Amino acid sequence: MSNDRHQTRQRQKGLADDVSRRQFLQQAGAGGLAVAGGAAGFVPSPAPARPTGPQGPSAVPLILYVNGKEHRLNVEPRVTLLDALREYLGLTGTKKGCDHGQCGACTVLVNGRRIYSCLTFAVMQTGAQVTTIEGLGEGGRLHPLQEAFVRRDAFQCGYCTSGQICSGVGLLSEGRAHTDAEIREQMSGNICRCGAYPNIVAAIRDAKAAQSKSRRARP
Numbered sequence: 001m002s003n004d005r006h007q008t009r010q011r012q013k014g015l016a017d018d019v020s021r022r023q024f025l026q027q028a029g030a031g032g033l034a035v036a037g038g039a040a041g042f043v044p045s046p047a048p049a050r051p052t053g054p055q056g057p058s059a060v061p062l063i064l065y066v067n068g069k070e071h072r073l074n075v076e077p078r079v080t081l082l083d084a085l086r087e088y089l090g091l092t093g094t095k096k097g098c099d100h101g102q103c104g105a106c107t108v109l110v111n112g113r114r115i116y117s118c119l120t121f122a123v124m125q126t127g128a129q130v131t132t133i134e135g136l137g138e139g140g141r142l143h144p145l146q147e148a149f150v151r152r153d154a155f156q157c158g159y160c161t162s163g164q165i166c167s168g169v170g171l172l173s174e175g176r177a178h179t180d181a182e183i184r185e186q187m188s189g190n191i192c193r194c195g196a197y198p199n200i201v202a203a204i205r206d207a208k209a210a211q212s213k214s215r216r217a218r219p
């Protein structure tokens with residue numbers, strides 16, 4: 001027998017041995033499982049059926065008033081106000097940071113009060129007046145706090161900025177920003193990863209001073 005033919009035979013024999021070893025192990029494994037299962041009285045339950053179709057309540061109609069405009073939407077009840085603003089209305093100025101009520105990037109004003117829009121469902125705000133960063137300016141002019149942020153260079157990457165400004169506007173209307181320490185305390189729900197805090201406080205201080213001045217100047 002030539003050397004080549006001998007090697008081919010050896011390879012075929014090896015494959016045959018391999019297959020029969022595999023068959024043996026499969027049969028032994030199945031038998032072993034049956035024995036082990038029987039000994040413990042355990043009958044494996046069938047895999048749970050895969051869910052089909054929608055799992056939650058379907059979309060419901062709602063009316064949101066955002067920046068003075070009425071919007072009629074159909075959204076599932078699980079949709080947050082943040083997602084409704086960004087995904088349904090295209091108002092992407094409101095940012096999603098943590099989506100868990102920890103960073104303040106999603107802050108908007110609802111009926112004049114600052115809230116985390118990631119922590120409220122859109123359906124809970126039906127009929128409410130929502131103001132986002134896009135709606136703060138008037139007549140083509142920035143809001144005085146937006147101007148102060150620019151003047152004071154109160155941002156770096158800008159990701160937290162719309163939330164900071166909405167929160168600052170809410171704070172000014174609450175009338176509680178009397179000192180830098182109060183501003184820091186009252187703005188503590190808005191995190192800035194870039195650490196622009198000194199300039200943010202300065203911008204709010206400026207806007208507060210301008211607000212007080214214009215109040216005093218009123219007849």
Ligand code: FES
Nearest residue numbers: 097098099104118
């Ligand atoms: S995204 Fe809402 S608090 Fe962070």
Ligand code: FES
Nearest residue numbers: 156158192193194
């Ligand atoms: S400016 Fe970057 S996170 Fe605040």
